[in-house]
Amino acid sequence: MSDDIRSEVVRMLIDVVGEDFLLDVEIGPGTAFGDDLGLESIEFVALVDRLRTHYGDRVDFPAFIAGLDLDQLINLTIGDLVDHIAAQEQAHA
Structure with a gap:
């Protein structure tokens, strides 16, 4: 699932x-x-907007981002985001 x-x-x-x-x-x-x-921050916001459109309320991106400290936000990786989505998808399955 994570690869998808x-x-x-x-x-x-x-x-x-x-x-x-x-x-x-x-x-x-x-x-x-x-x-x-x-x-850039505007590009990240656009990405999160697309993700919210795709995943809907199943994955709470604002809460995920709000829960990160500055270092975590600056160093956020593709894997971090994918892991969060996968965990939320599994929780709602």
Whole structure:
């Protein structure tokens, strides 16, 4: 399930920032939104908006983000986000 979720997150990320932006970046679980991808806050908000549209109320993204301290937010990775989605999906299954 995590691989499917990761693929979906990457697809949405490409929709937000454009495929050309990610050509030189290999995206995996350890890829950080800030350091590795250089995602601007507006781009991250757009990604979360797409994720909320896709996953609905099953995955509470605002609560997840609000629960992170500054270091966790700055160092948030694809894997962190995927793990959160997978845990929420499993809890609502």
